[in-house]
Amino acid sequence: MVVKRERLEVIYDILKIIQDNNNSIKPTPLLRFSNLSFNSFSIYEKDLIKKDFIRLCEDKKGKKYYTLTDKGFIYLDKYSMIKNFISEFDL
């Protein structure tokens, strides 16, 4: 049975993909690696930009790519701690 990922886990996966790609990845590969539908990905993408976890930048050729912000790195650092906390208090 396929277990649906929790919201926090999806966010972690997206941020980790960006980090693992030298903190720079284009939208199409990010969508593909994140294993999300286009609609779900769009919702997460907007949410992450709004929360200042990722930034959508443009290079000199006008191609778009995502990078992590400091807050995004902090989230990645603290993810396992947050998961521990949630499971400890059964939240």
Add this chain to the structure above:
Amino acid sequence: MINRFQMGFSYVEIFSIIVVLLSCFFIYFKTKEIYDLTSHKGIGYFRKAFLFFGFSAVILSLFSFIGSVGFEFRFFFRFIILFQLIGILYFLFSLFYKKLKYEWIIYLFTLFVLLSSFMFRSKYVLGFLVFFIFSVVGVVSIYNYLYKKKSSKINSNIYFIYSLLFVFWGLRFLLFIFDLTLYFEREFYHIMMAVVFMYIGFIVNDKLTLRKK
């Protein structure tokens, strides 16, 4: 039997109330960062629960410092209970936020309890309504402790602590309703609360401290 309002606060009680107050606000502020990062509803409700427990401890500590146990204390005692009630409802929401979606129910229920207590001018109405909620949370905690321990879904004894807290809190309400408050019981209650809240604060601190790998 001595009426609870005729008794002042002992040093042990004052110290215990301060410990509860500090523990509640410690938990609230310590979880701020992870809530800001995640906007996790469960964490949000959990924080609010301790914020309201903290508010009730603030009022209680003010009166314990002033040493007033007269009319004003009787009046404000209602608000102490109401803050505890809001806290406990938020706590319930933190466990079942996926099923309980409407936060306004907490305030509606509290308003209902407050209005009932003013309308009927009886401590039994307030006492039994709050006792009912405490019982529900107590039963949920005990059930989760027994069930989740068996199925090994969680590896902590946090539900044991919750069960202890809510069952004891609920029992104390029963004593309060029937005016069976004794000096010893009050001191024991405050010490117990201080230990439990401090322990929860300790777990929060332990879980939210980054360890170097």
